[in-house]
Amino acid sequence: MSEVSPLVIRPRKMRWYAWGAAVALLAIHTTVGVLLRIAETGVYFRISDQVAMILLGLIFAGLALLFTRPRVRVLGEGLGVRNLFAEKLVPWDQVVSISFPESSPWARVDIPDDEFVPIMAISAMDGQHAVDSIRALRAQVDERIGSPSQ
Template sequence: MLRTHTGAYFTLSDQLAMIGIGLFLAAGALWFTRPRVRADADGVEVRNLLGARHFPWTEVEQVSFPDGSPWARLELPHDEYVPVVAIQAIDGEHAVTAMRELRRIRREAGTPAEHG
């Protein structure tokens, strides 16, 4: 059997590079699973793609889900807000349940009720 040159040689460095690219792409895909929201009587911790912050309920004016918005948000003083990427409109009933639970925890913490 005669072997002919195809012009493609995969050396060890090529194979290691392919593994590295695969790991990089996997890490990128997993990065989108990072968002989380945790709430208790003291406040709410929001972890989005780039970092986590804790807000005491006294700083949160409202927990809202504006019409047409892709995710919920915490309304803060001075017209500021923080997106809550963990609660997304595309999740349908799960998002509704999460918003009800977040508002319940806030209400039980002794903060005024909100609309939105």
């Protein structure tokens, strides 16, 4: 088997949207937190309420940034698929094919017994980047497993 160059694929638009959402969430919560005590509304807001509002903004921004994590890597021992929370290593002997169903938001690794692992790194919203990514991934996977992907 010939040596295959390493391949790492990440989404494009999802990362931009995630960063935009994180900045917006933090800015809105910080603004509300700072302005919380400016006018008398009959409710007594304290400094702790302001700090809590800003901390909530940080938490929500951090959750939005989870969408910057997805990636897929071609490794020597298999495919490393990282989605929002964890990375899963799919060994080469478990990879049946790489597919991108027509109505699916992202690609997937088909594994035995009609199961699959979603690949959020190859997202339909990325358009041509997704097409180029799926072709590059299929080429390397086909070279590793010896059968053409769908």
